[in-house]
Amino acid sequence: MKLWIAWFVAMLFLLVGCGTGDEVSGEQGNDGNQIDEKISQFEGYVAAYEDERVLIVENELSEPYKDMEFEDFTEKAGQAIYFSLEEIENSMRDSLVLGEKITVEHGAVAESYPGQSSAVSINRVVDEQNDLIVNHEKVDNVHAWHSFLHSKDGSMRKMNTTTEGDSVFTMIQRKEDNYKVMIDGSQDEFGPMEINNYSCGQYAESYEQPDVNITLTDCNNDSGELTLFSLEANQLIIPEQKYSSLSVQTLEGESVFESDDQAIINETIEKIKSGNKTSVAQMGLMASDGKLTLSGEYADVILDYYLDGNVISGGAYIEAGLNY
Template sequence: MANSLMRGEKVQVTHGAVAESYPGQSSAIAIKRIVDEEHDMVIAPDETINLVALEQFIQKTENNEEATMRGVNITVEGSSVFDTFIFQNGEYTVREDATQDNFVEVETIGEVSCQQLEYYLTDDQNIMIELTGCDNDTGVLEIANLPFKDMIVPEDIYHRVEVIVGEEVVLDTTDESEKEEIITKIREGTPQSVMTMTMMAPEGEIILYGKQAIIHFDYQEVGNVIRYNTLVETGLTFD
């Protein structure tokens, strides 16, 4: 456990008796990872927390910047499995810690190397985000499989929305009602994979400026946006 820890992780340490020396001395007898809801991406059976952390990780890797993210999968029994995703020198490393899953026969800390991050819309309207070219048994490692509406605009504090059509800025607003209307229409839009269809070139771009991440959408004047290889029919139009 100690050798697998990364700088910045939150842990709980249990120590033994303290020797009556100066200074007092003791030894750790147990180390336990604890969920950091402010920074971890947490996926539980009934909710997801901090998906913007995944958004930040994807954006950095697509820009070939070094990135680290810790994901926590909460099992149906309530145990926690911790995955640390590291992107460095063009490659992905995933360190999995299942030692706190009380329902597996073998408690392990393992490491997998992968080559590429991919995402696509599934038949049940989820977005699958996974690593491929991995040195495990299947060659694939799932990062997340969750409702598309949760990931298309991850929860964040969005303070500004800008819409650019051609070279013209047609909207630049901080108005709460205008921002909420645009975000709601995108989240509630109908998604369709664009990997198997021919698309018109985008007319412009919609940009959401958040506290933690800046989200870019390709925009078509017919009212659609494109992101994550998915077209979303939103009905958004701008004069």
């Protein structure tokens, strides 16, 4: 009986030992402790891209990271992590744009500020505030185009939704008169699911009632051009936002008119929207006399101005009949 009991206890220990071994996962450190291999996800904005790593911050920054004092950065950025990019494909690395919103899947984060980790995958996510969002029947954040259009060197991101509901992102960077375009179709399950890069020489606006077509030309693709989007003229020329002032200046910088009276601003906007529009391609026009600027909450809107009170924007000559 004692022999049988001893045999039973020995077998019990053996079974328990085998069961414990099956439950161990991941690697063990030098001290024998279990290393957690869980993958985490971090969503934020691209603040810096340097030396095969990218800095992602929780909060959108209002100024470039490189120009910020460290204390100011820690206060405004929220959580911040440097991710190494060894496991990320070159096409994704090369398409990253400062300020854009992405999610990063990553491993463990070293405790420092900013933190340190390794990116496993990167995906773009819609930025509801800043992306030019092109759906099937409407375009949101049109002010993003105006901000980009009137910046000397800048960038913009467009997101359009496919018929199947997938997202395709287009990043546009301008330096002087050249445009670098990166089209990220990696989330389009019915497309090639790849990222393509192009360069273009200039952009063109053409008015075909009732829409304005925005196109990049002199591109190094087969057609030589890239169509960015089309939008009803009034929605593009005067995007929805609050306007606080308007000014008119000659090309020499002489002030013609200035006002922050909301009634005058609203009247000006209404005259521009209701004015008869003709494609400038059908007209032989002299150069404009100056610029009319509407100062907006998110972006300024700048139109070519003629002293007879008419304006040009979006490839359309607009008989606005403004009297200043």
